[in-house]
Amino acid sequence: MESTNQTASVTEFILLGLSAHPRLEKTFFVLILLMYLVILLGNGVLILVTILDSRLHKPMYFFLRNLSFLDIFYTASSVPLILDSFLTPRKTIPFSACAVQMFLSFAMGATECVPLGVMAFDRYMAICNPLRYPVVMSKAAFVPMATSSWEAGSAASMVQTSLAMRLPFCGDNVINHFTCEILAILKLACADISNDVISMGVTNVIFLGVPVLFIFVSYIFILTTILRIPSAEGKKKAFSTCSAHLTVVVIFYGTILFMYGKPKSKDPRWADKQDLADKLTSLFYGVVTPMFNPIIYSLRNKDVKATVRNLVSRKHFTQWCLEDRCPWSSVPLGCFHP
Numbered sequence: 014m015e016s017t018n019q020t021a022s023v024t025e026f027i028l029l030g031l032s033a034h035p036r037l038e039k040t041f042f043v044l045i046l047l048m049y050l051v052i053l054l055g056n057g058v059l060i061l062v063t064i065l066d067s068r069l070h071k072p073m074y075f076f077l078r079n080l081s082f083l084d085i086f087y088t089a090s091s092v093p094l095i096l097d098s099f100l101t102p103r104k105t106i107p108f109s110a111c112a113v114q115m116f117l118s119f120a121m122g123a124t125e126c127v128p129l130g131v132m133a134f135d136r137y138m139a140i141c142n143p144l145r146y147p148v149v150m151s152k153a154a155f156v157p158m159a160t161s162s163w164e165a166g167s168a169a170s171m172v173q174t175s176l177a178m179r180l181p182f183c184g185d186n187v188i189n190h191f192t193c194e195i196l197a198i199l200k201l202a203c204a205d206i207s208n209d210v211i212s213m214g215v216t217n218v219i220f221l222g223v224p225v226l227f228i229f230v231s232y233i234f235i236l237t238t239i240l241r242i243p244s245a246e247g248k249k250k251a252f253s254t255c256s257a258h259l260t261v262v263v264i265f266y267g268t269i270l271f272m273y274g275k276p277k278s279k280d281p282r283w284a285d286k287q288d289l290a291d292k293l294t295s296l297f298y299g300v301v302t303p304m305f306n307p308i309i310y311s312l313r314n315k316d317v318k319a320t321v322r323n324l325v326s327r328k329h330f331t332q333w334c335l336e337d338r339c340p341w342s343s344v345p346l347g348c349f350h351p
Contacts, residue, residue: 023182025105030098030191031292041296042099048300049092055307056081062320069316072135072155073258076128077310079159080261083128084303087121090114091299095191108178111193116174119195123220124166129262130224131158133231136255141238169216176209177202191296221269228262257310264305268298 031038059081063074094114098104106114135155138146177195183203190197195213199206235255242248311317 023108023186025107025186026111026193027187028094028098028104028106028191028193029187029189030095030104038099042096045092045099045296045300046096048304049088049096052084052088052092052300052303055304055311056084058321059307059310059317062317066316066320066323069320072150073132073139075155076132076135076159079128079162080125080306083121083125084306087118087125088300088303090117090121091192095296095299098191106193111198112174112178115177115193115195115198116170118192119173120167120170122166123169123216124162125265126220126224127162127165128159129258129265130227131155131162132258133228133255133262136258137231137235139254140235140251166220169220173209173212173216176212180204180206180209190292194295221266225266232259260309261302261306264309265302268294268302 031041060078063069063078091114094106135150138149142149173195177198180199180202181204182201185201185203188194188197188201199209202209232255239248239251242251311321
């Protein structure tokens with residue numbers, strides 16, 4: 014009964030952020046704000062070009078569009094809160110808002126792992142089984158794949174958030190983080206969290222381990238097939254079709270492994286520096302990867318670059334409207350006036 018009363022008394026959480034390092038706050042506010050604007054612009058443009066250009070209506074670009082949506086939603090669930098924490102000396106967040114923010118961040122992060130694995134399978138089919146590719150990766154197949162990844166990520170997040178927020182916190186409501194990150198929340202619990210740890214472990218295996226294994230196996234077959242191609246030009250062309258995806262995978266999972274796999278210092282004298290390093294690593298993981306995704310795919314893909322150049326061309330927009338393809342106007346010339 015006492016634990017229940019103490020838990021009920023926690024109606025809000027305090028986010029420490031970089032409050033212990035006030036000189037860094039203004040610098041990081043400007044830096045993160047600029048990165049956030051690049052994320053919104055870059056992913057927004059990538060979504061736009063993959064919708065407007067019929068040449069990009071392919072499974073690979075469909076999943077790429079999903080990744081861009083995920084990056085926008087993921088950063089929208091956390092970056093505004095982070096930016097606000099840099100400007101507010103004592104940042105508080107209501108209990109319910111903390112749960113919603115945790116759910117959205119976890120759901121988007123978990124969901125993003127699945128399309129990366131499916132995109133590896135898409136490249137495997139395109140390179141290793143090109144004749145079967147149109148059948149296996151048809152619209153009837155890849156749309157349910159994407160839908161299932163969103164549903165699975167949301168379900169996993171609902172379970173983890175529910176387990177975490179039902180724990181007794183016994184009045185300790187100071188989160189040593191920028192956001193309501195689930196591992197930071199679990200540290201505040203004054204009860205046995207073994208079930209949460211086991212559940213998190215199972216979730217990590219499903220959403221991190223399985224896609225990584227899937228990607229690894231797919232690229233073994235892809236590499237084997239590419240090496241069998243007799244001409245150097247053919248090898249280069251085949252590898253270029255999956256180099257952007259492979260780069261994103263390395264950045265995405267490499268950052269996660271660095272963040273959670275690096276050894277922790279047991280010396281209390283280094284505890285403050287360790288906490289700062291952990292928070293900054295988590296911060297840049299949350300903004301750097303979503304920022305790099307559209308840049309990498311734009312720079313490494315000729316079709317995307319060509320479409321972007323066309324979209325910024327006045328001549329292209331004029332022709333687009335003359336052909337009565339302007340989606341926001343029923344009048345052929347209504348969307349552009351040169």
